[in-house]
Amino acid sequence: MFKSIIVNFLGIFNSRILGFIRDLLSASVLGANIYSDIFFVAFKFPNLFRRIFAEGAFAQSFLPSFAKAKYKPRFTWLVFKKLFIIILIFSLFVTLFSNLVTNILASGFSEEAKKLASPLIALNFWYLDLIFIVTFLASLLQYKKHFATTAFSTALLNISLIIALLLSMNLPKEQIIWYLSFGVIIGGIAQVIVHLIAARKYKVLKLLYIGAKSKKEADISTFKKHFLPSILGNSTAQISAFIDTWLATFLISGSISYLYYANRLFQLPFALFAIATSTVLFPKITKNLNDGREKEAFESMKKVFWVLFYLLITATVVAIISSKEIIRLLFEHGAFTAKDTEFTSVVLIMYMIGLIPYGLNKLFSSYLYATHKHLKAAKISAISLLVNIVFSVALIFPLKVYGLALASSIGGMVLFILTLKEFGFSEFVKFFEKKYIFYMILVILISIILAIVFKQLILFII
Template sequence: MFKNIIVNFIGIFNSRILGFIRDLLSASILGANIYSDIFFVAFKFPNLFRRIFAEGAFTQSFLPSYAASKNKPKFAWLVFKKLFIIILILSLFVTFFSNIVTDVLAYGFSPEAKKLASPLVALNFWYLDLIFIVTFLASLLQYKKHFATTAFSTALLNISIIISLLLSMNLPKEQIIWYMSFGVIAGGFAQVIAHVIAAKKYRILKLLYIGAKSRKKQDIKQFKKHFLPSVLGNSTAQLSSFIDTWLATFLTAGSISYLYYANRLFQLPFALFAIAVSTVLFPKITKELNEGKEKSAFSSMKKTFWILFYLLIAASIVAITDSKEIIKLLFEHGAFTEKNAEITSVVLIMYMLGLIPYGLNKLFSSYLYATHRHIKAAKISAYSLIVNIILSIILLYPLKVYGLALASSISGMVLFVLTLKEFGFNKFLEFFEKKYLFYMVLVILSSIIIAIVFRITILWILAHI
């Protein structure tokens, strides 16, 4: 299991580094203004679904039902066919009624900005069709214990957008965001090709062909029952970010960009640690629980919890302590001003307060899905979202963009507490042993030292560039 976690970690780390290069170029070339806001709104909708699908919702509803299916080829084909048709229809709707969709997504934008954003919203949404194919094949590859293709292919999207930025950097900003949008679609096609190659190697394409030709009846009611609850249960952090973006359209120009850049930094440790770990853990504990090996599943959870907890503690301390220096180093170039950097650094602190609860929730929610408590997980997520919406509205005007990020973090804390309650507080307390608590103290002290060294290093770099 830990070998697969490392593979996932390296692949996601590679992608996130390229993502930061992409964001650095974007901040330098576009800055934080209405044009960057338009692109981030246009990309936010399909990216919301990408994160929901790719970060667990589909896999956690599909794999348990797939594992229990007696006719796996037929089951896989039916799920793919029906969901792809639904997504295709949705994409066509967004294309033909992009003005209406843009009015909803960017309600606070001016009429001129909405007019610019409308065709970009339609174009970017087609990325969802491509990423569904990727996620579907990735789930079957995970079942076969192959994680590398999915982990490393996420970099292809970033590479594609980087190329589009380099090609258009001297053009007007209105044209640059068109290049970036075509880069999104090109990156999606590249990810599909990578997964099709891997699917052929692991005989998944043959399995789907057999399923398409099979005339045997196959019931997918169990999957349908779990799918929507899984989507809602896995999407709290993503929906919170989406709500932040929507509400930020009512604030000054640049607010959406501040949220975007800060959330991108939040997503680095979240993806590297929480997603990488839970992606590998979920198929393992699902199989163990199906085979009646509850002690083994609990042991896997315990070991993984402490590794993830230590990593999240370290990331939180470093990011909160050095937020200003990190933002200045990464983004304060070209069109991205010192004031932009100062605002983004505070937004980052607000987001990072929620890293530990969101990250650990990813782990414990996996256990709920593995034990078929999809509806309960969805209800917990709904309560958390309600808290987020209420707090966002309350904090929007007194704290502006900072209040949106803070509301998101508080809702993550509510999410984690409710998930733990369902998991069982007594079972959770069994995780705690003296040796682990001692190690936690060492991790905190080490993280403080690392944060100090990191700050000194960044200040030295900033002084010499």
């Protein structure tokens, strides 16, 4: 299991490094202004669905149903066909009514900005169709214990966007955001291609082909019952960031960009540690629980919990103490000013407060899905999201853009507490032993020392 986690970690790490190169170029070329805001809004909607689909929601509803399906080829084909048709219709709607969608997504934009954003929103949305194909094939590859293709292929999107920025960096900003939007689509096509190659190698395409030709009946009602609750249950952090972006359209120009760059840094440890571990852990505990090996499933969770907890503590402490220096080192170039650094660094601190609860929740929510408690997980997520919205509206007036990020962290805390309640506080307490608590204190102290050294090192480099 830990070998697969390391493969996932390396793939995601590779992608995130390229992502930071992309963001560094983006900050330097576009800065934090109305043009960067327009692109981030245009990409936010399909990227929201990409994160929901690709970071667990689809696999956690599909794999348990797939494992129990009597005739897997037909079941697989029916699920793919029905969902792809729905997404295709959705994409056509966004394209045909892009002005309406823009008015909803960017309510606070001026009419001129909305006019610029409308066609870009329509173009970027087609990325969702491509990433659904990727996610579907990735879930089947996960079932066959192949994680490498999905983990490393996410880098292709970043490579495509980096090339788009390099090709357009000397052009007017209005043209640059068009290059970036086409880069999104090309990156999505590249991800589909590498997954098709892997799917052929592991006989996933053969499975789909047999299912498409078969006339046998297959029951997908269990999948449909679990799918929407799984989507909602996995999407709190993503919908929270989306709501932040929407509310930020009413704030000063650049606010969306501050949220975007800070959230990108938040997503680094979240993806590297929480998503990498839960993606590998979920199929394992699902099989253990289905086979009646509950003790083995809990032992796996306990081991992963402490490793994940230590990593999240370290990331949180380092990021909070060194927030301004990290932003300055990564983004303060070209059009990205010292003022932008000040704003973004505080937003980052507000987001990082929620890293531990969001990260650990990813682990414990996997248990809920493995035990078919999709609806319960969805209710918990809905409550957390409601809390987030209430605090976002309450804090946006006194704290502006900082309040939006802080509200997201508060929502994450509520999410984690409610998930633990459903998992069982008594079971959770069993995870704690004296040696682990000692190590936790040691990790905190080492993290503080690392953060101070890291901060001084960045100051020396700058």
